[in-house]
Amino acid sequence: MHYALPMSDWELIWASEHAVLVRARDSSLRAVDSRWISKQLREIVGSAIRCVIPSSQGVLIQLDITQLAASEAAALLASALDHIEPPEEESLTDLITIPACYDPALAPDLEPVAQQLGLEVQTLIEMHAHREYQVEALGFSPGFGYLRSLDDRLRLPRRDEPRTRIPPGSIAIAEDMTAVYPSESAGGWHLIARTPLRMFDAQHCPPGMLRVGDRVRFLPIGLDSFKEQEEGAKR
C-alpha cells in the first residue's frame, strides 16, 4: 500500500484506485505546509488532479485516472514532492480578525460554560479572545474551520445532546478547538459568542473566509456593534 518516496520524508498512501494521501512519514504536517503542498502539487501536476483536501494528517488528492494512469500519477507526485521549495511564510498565511460578541443574548452556553469551568465570564472571554489560533482543517460543513489550540483551561467535551439548529456566525468551543458555524446547521459544540461576519458565501469567490493554515484572532465587540455590523453584512 505504501509508496516510498526516494530520499525524502514523504509517503504516498493509496486511498482508492483514484485517490492518494500525501503524508509526512511518521509525523503530522503543519497546517500551513499542507496548504502549500496542495497548491504546488496542483500547479505541477495540473488537470489530472481533480481535487485536493489539505489537513495536518496529509493532503488527500483525487486523481483523474482516465487522464493519467495511477502509477504515472504517483511517479509525477513523487518527483514533484522532491522539487517543492519551502514556502515563504508571510506570503502564505493571512491573519484574520473575527469580531466576536460575547453576550448571553447571542451565546446560550457562555454563562453555563463559565460556571462549569469555575471561571468568571470575563476571564473566559479573555482566555478565548487573547490568543492566536490556526486553521487546521476545513470541513463538517462548507467554510467550517477547525481552529487550534484553545487555552487548556477552556477544554470541555462536546455537548451530550447536539443542538439541531445553530444560528450562523455562532462561535463555539469543544475539546482543544474553537470554530465559527458559517451557516445554520446542527452541532454539538458549546456556543460562547457570535460574529456578524459571513464566514461562507457561495456567491463569492473565494466562497470562504478561512483557509487551512490561516491564523485567526477574535476581537470582542459589544451587542450594539454586533447589531450594526450584522445590518451592514446584510446590505
Added chain:
Amino acid sequence: MSGLVVLDPGLQSSVQDLGREAFMHFGVPQSGAFDVRSLRIGNSILGNDPNAAAIELTMLGGSYRVQQETTICLTGAMAPQLNAEQAGVQIALEMNRPYHLRSGATIRVGRLLQGARAYLCFSGGILTEQVLGSRSSLVSLPAVGLGHPLRAGETLPLGVPHPCNQHLVPYDENTSTSPVRIVPGMHWSMFSEAQRTAMTESVFRVSHHSNRAGVRLTDAKICGSIPKRIPSVGMLPGFIQIPANGAPIVLGVDGPTMGGYPVIGSVAYVDLPRIAQASPRDEIVFQWIDREHAAELLQREVAD
C-alpha cells in the same frame, strides 16, 4: 411562460449535474448526481452535454408541468408508473426513451422500484443558476446557499430543446445481486485480517438513516478493536468509514469533506452507482478487488 413547474416534488428531489470538485478544500462537498452513470445515460440519449443538469428523484417521483416544448427522458431506478398527459391524453412512458412533449404537458412519476434514484432529464438541461461552477444542490444543508430540495410551485428554467441524436441505450434493470467491489482504503493497516475478511463475509443491510451524505449499513458489524477517533483527514464519496460501533458508513456525494473515523476501504468508482441505488432494507455484500483491477474497470467504462 416557459420552464418546468414543480407540482409535487416527491421526496428530496433536487437539481443535480456532475457536481463541483474545486471547492472541497473550503469544506464544500462534491454533490452532483449520486448515480452518475444514469445521469450520463440520460444526457447521452438526449444528445446533451454530459454535465447538463437533471432532476434526481429519490424513492418517490413527483409531478411536473412543462411550460414549453421539450424532450424528456427518465433513467436510473425503474418507475413502473411513469406517464405524461398532454391535451387530455395520457401516455405511458418507458425508461431510457426520449419523448417529445408540447407545452402544457404534465409528467408523473410514481414510486421507484429496483433502485432508489431516477433522473428526469430534459433536452438542453435544466438551466438554474450555477453556484461555484455547478447547478448541483447540497440537499442536506439548504442554508449554505448551494441549492435546496425542490419545492411545490417553483419553476425551473429549461434549455432550448435540440434534436435527439437517437443514441439509444437499452434499459438495464438495476437487479444485480453480485457483490459491490471495494478496494483497500487509507487506514487498511489499522484493521486486522479478521476485520478485513468480515467486510466481505458479512451480509449488510441498508439502514433507513441513509441519504446523499452517507449510506449506513446495519445487520452485521465489524467486530474487534477499532480506533475510536482518528485525527481528521480528507474524505471522498465511496469511502467506507468504520466508527467504533463497527457499523460501516459509505460516504455519499454530499458527505463531509473531512472525517474522524478510520476508512477500511473505498467502493470501486464503477460500483458507486450501486450504492446510490441501494434502498433501505436492501442487502449489500462486498468483494475486495485490487486497485489495478478497479482502475481497469473505470478505464473500460470510460472507453465504452
